[in-house]
Amino acid sequence: MWLRRTALGVMVVPLTLLVFRDAPVRFIASDRTTGKPEAASAAPRPPIVGRGAWHADEKLVKEQATYAGVVKVVFVHHTGHTNGYDCADAPKMLRAMEEQHVRGEGWDDIGYNFVVDRCGTIYEGRAGGVGRTVRGAHATGFNAHSVGIAALGTFGPGVPVPKALIDGIAKVGAWKLRGDIDPRGTVRMVSTNDESLYRRGEEVRLNVVSGHRDTFRTKCPGDALYAQLPAIRKEMARLRTDRT
Template structure:
């Protein structure tokens, strides 16, 4: 049975958060995975897009938390939606993200916001989880597959029939192209990942092949990131590949 996105517990009552399939990286017992051999020269780097730092939205809401955790590299991206209202003013996004953070670190008692990045409908990219946008920070966004992956959350609800702003999909593509390009990974290919938690779509220890640029539902029993945004993932993969300087589909 597919699970929808459960209501979040953020202090802002109007907001809800797609938090199914997220587990804490502080307590998760996950074996370190060895680095995959990569070419000495990276041929398909993409330009780093502008990223608004977390200080812009965190303000005085910061809570004590343990040091960030890191993986060796990023080999896949999971796309989410936050299951929150779509009609927001982009100027209010820092407040909205602060509400997500307050709900996750307060009532849910997580160590930090789960997503590595968040993207608003105007195409602005925000730093989410602490640790440095240039580094492979271990997130808490896709239960069983938080290691060696990046979680990008589209702010809004993108179920069937809901328009997905082009500015948003372009920003997701640019962010994915940059993060995957650091390891010379084609966003249109697949990756072999091992589930760390039986609460995911796959039993702990099972190695599975997933899209390199995947939706949350590829790793967990959920409808996230919504049918409308899921339908845009092929387009996002192609755009990300072009931003890496790749041409025909499947060309390394």
């Protein structure tokens, strides 16, 4: 979740720009992987809208991507946008978010590895190749060996979480997670930053599918989405079992 808020006009597509249709974006860009991809996953790769398709501004990217080993933890976030958006407007929302992450937060690129909209469409976030373990800027102290998947919206107490969104998060999470790790289990991780909930060098056990709040002082991904983590774990496990 964004660490600092800006004016809603920057964060959210204005209502005057919304159109009255509600369908997921269906274009899919080619994989931007450079170098060798990761080993075969325990789940199939889902359709992913690449950066070229949502017209990411590559001139904003400050540094080349870095890579941080196999994925052991899936961190679930929400982006802080309002929830009534038309899914066809998700690309322009992503472009605004990219600009805010780089120019507002000072990061090299958009922080999340993937973003999923309420229609279940999966978007490539941070550059570097969707088939690689790109180190994100989404979980202070735990960016290595993790993937950050953000739900486009705000999911505080009592907010309905669309099933398509849950399924989209599960699909990309099941694909990215290392094949021998159970999505319903826990894993050993070591904090690399004192600004997390754990001291630098402290060893912790985290749920393989965790919320941002599990390692940082934040309400992200919101109470409603956090309550759906068991459902996401279950669906991830099903996807991987069906593949084997």
